[in-house]
Amino acid sequence: MATRRIADEPAFILHSYDWSESSLILECFTRHHGRVALVAKGAKKPTSNFRPVLLPLQPLRLGWTWGGEVGQGEIHALKGAEWVGGHVMPVGDALLSGLYLNELLMRLLAREDTHAPLFDLYAGVVRVLGSGEHGEALEPVLRAFELLLLREIGLLPALDTETATLAPLADASRYTLLAEGGLRAATPDDRAALSGAQWQALQRSLDEDGAASYGAVLRVVAGRGFAAAAELKAQLRALLQYHCGSPLLRTRQLMMDLQSL
Missing domain, CATH: 2.40.50.140 (Nucleic acid-binding proteins)
Incomplete structure (x- = not known):
């Protein structure tokens, strides 16, 4: 051959x-x-x-x-x-964040399955991590990448309807994103949830064309009106871990260990 x-x-x-x-x-x-x-x-x-x-x-x-x-x-x-050049190696929290993104790609992407838009997004995020342009706001950068990664590989449900019923979301009601069931109305036992208005804002940003989608998602997650960033983080991490399977992501465990020191 x-x-x-x-x-x-x-x-x-x-x-x-x-x-x-x-x-x-x-x-x-x-x-x-x-x-x-x-x-x-x-x-x-x-x-x-x-x-x-x-x-x-x-x-x-x-x-x-x-x-x-x-x-x-x-x-x-x-x-x-x-x-190729263009930026230095990320350091500190930015380095850990970059290694976390690498582990996600390792665990979620099949070999020799082309994802050119995702590659361009990853390259842009790595450039931001290396340049320090993120300032102290690493979390919105990571949340935007997680959302777009899940969408690119077909693991993110529509965020403007309930997954099981396809009913539109009510702006003032709260909904939670579950790994196995998608988006559904939150119950008092749910630790993390967002309002229907917040989920719909995320979906509109994801619907932006091409490269503009990342900037739109980042603006929503980093916006002053988005007061539930920590709750979004918890739900996305649970969804990602579910699809990555066991064991716990090594970079996540390292971050948790460092935070406990």
Whole structure:
């Protein structure tokens, strides 16, 4: 079978692990080929040209040989890697947030399933994390990405109707988003819920065209009138964890451990 060569592909490294004494397996998120696994032979050697380049949360251009059938989720051979530049490595809470996004993509995206709009969104968020433009407001950035990620992969129900009945939401009533049941009227036992007006505002922002959707969602979540950001966080995290499966996300556990110190 003929070997296919991929060159100059926009990419980010989501995760890497040892393959041998001198090589690495890289889990990469690429714009045109989705999540792919690449073996970087000799990347751990001090003399390797790959060594200073293969870092997470940095924009790269990768080249590799693609053997076998496309879509089979095989591991391919890395042939070239170039740092694109543009921002420095995030630090502190921004670094943890970036690693959290990487883990979400690792757990939720199938290999070789293309998501170009999601790649562009991720690249923009990573750029914000590295530049410090988020200031102290990391939470709205993460909530906007979570919402758009869930929508992109088909795991977010419509946020302007009750999922089971398709009844429109009442502005003043409260509703909760459940992993198994979607959006439904909140009960006194529900710890987290938002008003119908808040859910509808989120849906309108998600309905914006293309790249404008992220900015619209971010404005809603970060807006002064959105007083329930913590409740939205709890509901989205429960939904994401449900679809990621067990165990608990490692980055989430690390954040919880740090907060308890």
